[in-house]
Amino acid sequence: xxxxxxxxxxxxxxxxxxxxxxxxxxxxxxxxxxxxxxxxxxxxxxxxxxxxxxxxxxxxxxxxxxxxxxxxxxxxxxxxxxxxxxxxxxxxxxxxxxxxxxxxxxxxxxxxxxxxxxxxxxxxxxxxxxxxxxxxxxxxxxxxxxxxxxxxxxxxxxxxxxxx
Amino acid sequence: xxxxxxxxxxxxxxxxxxxxxxxxxxxxxxxxxxxxxxxxxxxxxxxxxxxxxxxxxxxxxxxxxxxxxxxxxxxxxxxxxxxxxxxxxxxxxxxxxxxxxxxxxxxxxxxxxxxxxxxxxxxxxxxxxxxxxxxxxxxxxxxxxxxxxxxxxxxxxxxxxxxxxxxxxxxxxxxxxxxxxxxxxxxxxxxxxxx
Numbered sequence: 001x002x003x004x005x006x007x008x009x010x011x012x013x014x015x016x017x018x019x020x021x022x023x024x025x026x027x028x029x030x031x032x033x034x035x036x037x038x039x040x041x042x043x044x045x046x047x048x049x050x051x052x053x054x055x056x057x058x059x060x061x062x063x064x065x066x067x068x069x070x071x072x073x074x075x076x077x078x079x080x081x082x083x084x085x086x087x088x089x090x091x092x093x094x095x096x097x098x099x100x101x102x103x104x105x106x107x108x109x110x111x112x113x114x115x116x117x118x119x120x121x122x123x124x125x126x127x128x129x130x131x132x133x134x135x136x137x138x139x140x141x142x143x144x145x146x147x148x149x150x151x152x153x154x155x156x157x158x159x160x161x162x163x164x
Numbered sequence: 165x166x167x168x169x170x171x172x173x174x175x176x177x178x179x180x181x182x183x184x185x186x187x188x189x190x191x192x193x194x195x196x197x198x199x200x201x202x203x204x205x206x207x208x209x210x211x212x213x214x215x216x217x218x219x220x221x222x223x224x225x226x227x228x229x230x231x232x233x234x235x236x237x238x239x240x241x242x243x244x245x246x247x248x249x250x251x252x253x254x255x256x257x258x259x260x261x262x263x264x265x266x267x268x269x270x271x272x273x274x275x276x277x278x279x280x281x282x283x284x285x286x287x288x289x290x291x292x293x294x295x296x297x298x299x300x301x302x303x304x305x306x307x308x309x310x311x312x313x314x315x316x317x318x319x320x321x322x323x324x325x326x327x328x329x330x331x332x333x334x335x336x337x338x339x340x341x342x343x344x345x346x347x348x349x350x351x352x353x354x355x356x357x358x359x
Contacts, residue, residue, distance in 0.1 A: 021200045028207035035214035044224045045238035045346035046313070051329065051338045126322045132250075133233035133318035135325075136344060143237035154326050 047139055049150050071121040072112050072147060074105070074138045076130050081138065083108040100134060106141050113145040122147035126154040226315060226343065227256065233318040235344035243341065245311035246285060248278070248332065250325050252317065257281050265324060274331035282335035286310060310337035 073090070075082040081100055084090020091108055093101040122142045126135045139150060224241060226232065227249045249256040255263045255278055263277040286308060297303045312332050316325045329340060 021204060025200065025204060025207065028204070028211055031211050032207065032214065035211065035218060039214060039217060040219045044226065044241050045235065045344050046241045046341035047235055047238050047344055048242060049340045049342065051333050051340060126326070128321070128323040130322050131318065132316045132320045132322045132325050135322045136233040136235055136318075136342060139342075140235045140237050152326065152329065154322065 047136065047143065049139070049152060051151065069116060069119070071123050071151075072109070072116070072119065072142070073123045073125060074109070074142065075125040075127075076100075076134050076138050077127045078129055081105050083112070085112070100137075102137060102141065105138070106144070109141055109145050109147075113147075120147055121149045121151070123151045123153060126152075128154070224313065224343075227251070230315060231318050232315065232343055232345045234347045236347045238344045238346045241313070241341060241343075243311035243339070245313055245337075245341075246282070247313045247315060248328050250314070250316040250320055250328050252320060255324075255328055273327060274334055275327050276331075278328060278331040279335050282332055282337055286336050308336055309339065311339045311341065312337045313341050313343060315343040
């Protein structure tokens with residue numbers, strides 16, 4: 001590679017100078033090696049959940065008037081998913097074949113979002129024996145409709161008679 | 165088809181070379197000039213691409229033999245912290261086996277060994293924070309803000325994950341991040357899952 005510099009004057013003198021590219025290529029090679037060695041090839045994704053909905057150090061706020069509605073509850077059980085705010089108003093989506101009816105659950109969460117557009121809290125309850133991926137799926141559906149404050153709970157399987 | 169300049173042309177290539185440089189004596193030079201410009205250009209593009217994808221925070225490893233669940237709404241990992249891995253019968257904290265769930269009492273809500281380890285980490289963090297505040301009294305006093313990364317196999321019983329979460333909450337770690345594999349909106353797979 002050469003650098004051409006326009007020269008003035010009567011005598012024509014060759015002003016082309018050769019740049020030494022070897023150190024430059026060395027530097028680039030070192031940079032490439034370092035960056036490839038430290039590259040992050042797999043970017044991990046995550047679903048954040050804050051289990052403490054309020055700071056325990058702050059004094060409790062006075063109860064609002066009128067009292068807020070009970071939070072939306074998504075109860076993942078072995079035989080289906082129950083969605084609702086009150087026991088008598090919730091809907092149960094039974095297992096279809098060997099998989100949960102996530103389409104029905106999504107529709108129910110969407111209708112709850114329309115009824116309570118400002119609510120952010122959701123409680124996700126999972127019975128013992130339910131796989132982790134089903135809890136994540138339920139959490140994912142609630143995040144889709146912007147229920148950003150999630151509380152995870154669970155315990156022994158709930159009796160099916162408690163839901164309809 | 166090659167393009168020739170008008171005028172006389174040598175009949176053979178050696179004759180032409182002889183005429184242009186009589187000192188070479190007709191010998192073929194062993195040196196070939198490499199055009200380095202294209203290579204430097206390519207190197208520059210590679211360096212720029214790698215610099216753009218460079219992350220100073222390092223990579224969070226996913227435990228091998230672990231299949232993460234899928235999620236469409238997941239975002240990038242926001243905060244770094246200790247990593248809890250819940251396998252089928254083991255709980256690991258930062259790669260070390262903390263408890264074997266076969267030995268643990270299944271009726272207990274938490275895992276005591278995990279709670280102890282997390283309390284130790286929290287205390288160590290608090291000590292560092294106090295030392296920094298001692299050196300710089302103007303440093304803001306903030307409550308402990310523990311962030312945990314939870315990794316579990318998609319087929320793990322959530323009861324085990326819940327026990328690990330209970331232990332973390334007991335030790336004061338309340339901000340959890342569940343590692344998942346990001347799904348694109350059209351259902352395609354994203355990154356993640358590599359050991």
